[in-house]
Amino acid sequence: MNTNQLFGHTRDVVKSRYALRTPAGFVASCLPGWRNCLVIAQISPGMGAHFCQFQIDVQPNGEGRGNSGENEWVVYVVKGKCAANLGGTKHKLAAGGFAYVPAQTDFYFYQSSGAQLLIFQKKYQALAGWEKPGVLVGEAAAIAGQPFLGNKDARLQVLLPDNPSFDMAVNIFTYQPGATLPFVETHVMEHGLLMLAGQGIYRLDADWHPVQAGDVIWMGPYCPQWFVAMGATAASYIYYKDVNRAL
Ligand code: UGY
Ligand code: MN
Numbered sequence: 519m520n521t522n523q524l525f526g527h528t529r530d531v532v533k534s535r536y537a538l539r540t541p542a543g544f545v546a547s548c549l550p551g552w553r554n555c556l557v558i559a560q561i562s563p564g565m566g567a568h569f570c571q572f573q574i575d576v577q578p579n580g581e582g583r584g585n586s587g588e589n590e591w592v593v594y595v596v597k598g599k600c601a602a603n604l605g606g607t608k609h610k611l612a613a614g615g616f617a618y619v620p621a622q623t624d625f626y627f628y629q630s631s632g633a634q635l636l637i638f639q640k641k642y643q644a645l646a647g648w649e650k651p652g653v654l655v656g657e658a659a660a661i662a663g664q665p666f667l668g669n670k671d672a673r674l675q676v677l678l679p680d681n682p683s684f685d686m687a688v689n690i691f692t693y694q695p696g697a698t699l700p701f702v703e704t705h706v707m708e709h710g711l712l713m714l715a716g717q718g719i720y721r722l723d724a725d726w727h728p729v730q731a732g733d734v735i736w737m738g739p740y741c742p743q744w745f746v747a748m749g750a751t752a753a754s755y756i757y758y759k760d761v762n763r764a765l
Contacts, residue, residue: 541733688759
């Protein structure tokens with residue numbers, strides 16, 4: 519709980535086109551298959567989104583076990599470590615590591631030491647002529663950040679392959695202090711976002727919000743959006759986007 523907050527006040531806002539959620543307002547819930555885990559449903563259809571974003575703190579004796587069913591996931595390790603068995607193959611995951619778990623895949627997350635997982639979950643939409651993607655495991659640190667629209671102070675790391683088999687993208691955007699999104703974007707794609715580091719001001723629809731590490735944002739389709747990084751250190755966020763499918 520954030521004791522700096524004024525009594526009865528919050529930075530949380532849930533509107534029809536966007537939501538800003540702060541850790542001070544998180545309340546735990548449950549997800550089938552996840553035992554001895556603290557689950558926060560950060561974004562879900564309940565607020566108007568077409569995907570889900572979960573934070574899962576896996577206790578040392580905790581585990582997540584099941585089958586992804588009709589959903590695909592990107593699991594990003596925010597902190598700590600854990601082991602994962604995905605479709606019968608074992609992997610070690612540590613902070614900055616990520617896994618793409620395709621639909622209809624058996625999963626088992628276990629051996630946690632302080633693992634906090636961020637999961638983007640979407641119902642997979644097949645595309646005629648393209649194979650469903652397989653399991654993919656990687657590390658953000660191994661992916662070079664490319665200047666965004668020519669700005670070397672605003673760099674984008676693209677975690678998933680950019681091909682039509684994938685119907686979701688997950689990227690990490692890192693801004694040096696003072697760097698901005700180059701223009702106010704308005705687009706059909708949705709975003710789910712977690713601030714990983716630093717701080718800045720996010721423009722959402724016609725509102726401006728101070729945001730900092732730990733904050734979560736949902737941007738619905740056509741929500742005007744813009745960001746400027748502020749403060750002494752770089753700001754970065756990881757975000758989801760639906761891509762490559764007919765409307
Ligand atoms: O990929 C994007 O649409 C990205 N430029 N949006 C954002 O950071 N809000
Ligand atoms: Mn965008």
